[in-house]
Amino acid sequence: MNKIMIQQGIEEKFSQSHVDLLLKEFLVNSSEFESKVQQGVRLLEKHRQQKFFDSKQQRWDQLFQLDLEMLVFGIFKATMYCYRPVLFTAAVAMTVNRLGWDDKPAAIETMAEILAVLCQTDVFDIYKENKASSLMLVSNAKLGKLKDSMEMIQYMPPMVVEPLPVNGNRDTGYLTLQDSLVLGGKHNHHEGDLCLDVLDIMNSVCLKIDTQFINSFIEVPKKALETKEAEENWLVFKKKSDEMYRLILRTGNRVWLTHRVDTRGRIYAQGYHLNTQGAAFKKALLELAREELVTGI
Numbered sequence: 001m002n003k004i005m006i007q008q009g010i011e012e013k014f015s016q017s018h019v020d021l022l023l024k025e026f027l028v029n030s031s032e033f034e035s036k037v038q039q040g041v042r043l044l045e046k047h048r049q050q051k052f053f054d055s056k057q058q059r060w061d062q063l064f065q066l067d068l069e070m071l072v073f074g075i076f077k078a079t080m081y082c083y084r085p086v087l088f089t090a091a092v093a094m095t096v097n098r099l100g101w102d103d104k105p106a107a108i109e110t111m112a113e114i115l116a117v118l119c120q121t122d123v124f125d126i127y128k129e130n131k132a133s134s135l136m137l138v139s140n141a142k143l144g145k146l147k148d149s150m151e152m153i154q155y156m157p158p159m160v161v162e163p164l165p166v167n168g169n170r171d172t173g174y175l176t177l178q179d180s181l182v183l184g185g186k187h188n189h190h191e192g193d194l195c196l197d198v199l200d201i202m203n204s205v206c207l208k209i210d211t212q213f214i215n216s217f218i219e220v221p222k223k224a225l226e227t228k229e230a231e232e233n234w235l236v237f238k239k240k241s242d243e244m245y246r247l248i249l250r251t252g253n254r255v256w257l258t259h260r261v262d263t264r265g266r267i268y269a270q271g272y273h274l275n276t277q278g279a280a281f282k283k284a285l286l287e288l289a290r291e292e293l294v295t296g297i
Contacts, residue, residue, distance in 0.1 A: 003160055003161045003251070003252070004161060004175070006160055006161075006251055007159060007160050007161045007174075007175055008175055008176060010157060010160065010247075011156070011174055011175060011176045011177055012176070013152055014152060014153060014154050014155075014156055014157065015153070015156060015176075015177055016153045017177060018176070019146075019149050019150055019152075019153055020077075022146060022149060023077060023080060023143075023146060023150070024077065026143070026146055027073070027076070027077060027080075033076070036076065036121050036123050037069060037072050037073050037076065038069075039121050040072040040075075040076070040117075040118045040121050040123075041068045041069055041072055043117050043118065043120055043121065044063075044068060044072070044114065044117055044118075045068075047060075047113075047117045048060050048063075048064060056113075059106050059109070059110045060110070062101070063099070063110060063114075066099070066100075071098060071099075072118065074095075074098045075095050075098060075114065075115070075118060076118070076123050076124075078094050078095045078098070079091065079094075079095070079123065079124045079137065079139050079141075080139050080141050080143065080150075081094070081139070081150060081153075082094075082124065082137055082138055082139045083138070083139050083141070083143070083147055083150065083151075084138070085136040085137065085138040086136065086137055086138070087134055087135070087136060087137075088112075088115070088126060088134070088135035088136060088137050089134075089135075090137075091115060091137040092108055092111050092112050092115065093108075095111055095114075095115070096108055096111040097185070097186070098111075099111060115137070122140055123139070123140060123141065124137055124138060124139045124140055124141075125137070125138050125140060154240060154272075155271070155272035155273070156174065156177070156270070157244050157247065157248075157255075157271070157273065157274070158207070158248070158255035158256060158257050158258075158271055158274050159173065159174065159255065159256045159257075159258065160248070160251045160252070160254065160255060160256075161175075161256070162203075162204060162206070162256055163203040163204070163256050163258050165200055166181065166196045166199050166200055166203070167196065168191075168196075169181050169182065169189065169190065169191050169192075169194055169196075170189075171196075172258055173199075173203050173256075173258040174258065180260075181194055181196075181199070181260050181261060182194070182260065182261060182262070182263065183260050183261065183262045183263075183268065184262065184263060188263050194261060194265075195265070198267070199259050199260075199261075199267070202257075202259045202267065202269075203256060203257070203258050203259055204256070205256065205257075205288070206254055206255070206256055206288070206289040206290055207254075207255050207256065207257065207276075207286045207287065207288060207289055208253045208254055208255065208286070208287060208288075208289040209245060209248055209249060209253055209255075209274075209285055209286065209287075210284070210285060210286070210287045211249070211253070213284055213285060214245060214285060217281070217284075219238060219241065219281045220281075221234050222279055222280075237273075240273060241273040241274075244273040244274060245273075245274075245285075248274070253289075254289050255274065257269045257270060257271050257274070257275070257276060258270045274286060
């Protein structure tokens with residue numbers, strides 16, 4: 001298998017946008033899910049008939065200017081990724097942008113209310129383990145093999161082929177993926193100048209894992225793990241990182257990092273398990289693939 005096919009396979013395996021398409025196709029063809037969406041719309045309409053205080057009334061009047069069927073579909077689809085319990089506040093954060101409102105506090109409050117209403121469809125549950133615990137949300141969807149694909153989603157690894165030229169502000173360098181080159185979400189995206197030629201130069205730098213280093217040192221946390229949750233998160237991160245190192249070594253030990261910018265134009269290498277701007281271990285792990293002997297001094 002050539003490197004182009006390997007790269008395409010990596011993008012399909014790890015990218016949420018590819019899994020999103022599979023999930024959308026699955027849901028569109030489900031008559032049961034369609035009936036749940038219609039039930040959700042009716043529940044929102046019923047909830048609106050109550051007498052609210054003025055500020056909530058204004059928010060819900062604004063809500064009903066949206067396509068409710070599309071909104072409920074999108075919210076339900078997003079909660080499918082909560083196949084493991086997540087904090088209710090995290091679920092709100094996952095779904096709030098679907099309202100498209102500029103007023104963030106109003107959007108957050110309204111989305112929390114929407115989720116509380118839509119919970120009655122049994123597409124997901126909202127619960128507390130006990131009085132002292134945090135509010136949680138978990139999906140009730142039966143997704144079969146699709147769940148396996150969802151569990152593979154992670155931050156995109158470095159590329160195993162040289163990135164494509166970035167010719168526009170939504171070009172990422174990846175072969176099949178598009179996203180804003182401006183960090184911070186869709187509200188920060190713009191089509192102004194971004195010095196794409198500089199990003200191309202940085203994307204073209206080929207790197208490799210220092211095999212002597214990785215065989216000599218063990219990656220450890222940057223700080224003490226004071227809770228069981230922190231320890232579990234570290235072990236998951238360590239496992240994913242080790243898997244990523246093995247993937248890169250198996251595919252020839254040549255990688256390229258893509259880059260994006262913040263709203264002030266500062267450039268950031270993209271990578272979670274491997275990054276030249278990461279922790280000390282991550283920096284030491286990578287070296288230039290095209291080695292040259294420095295002489296003349």
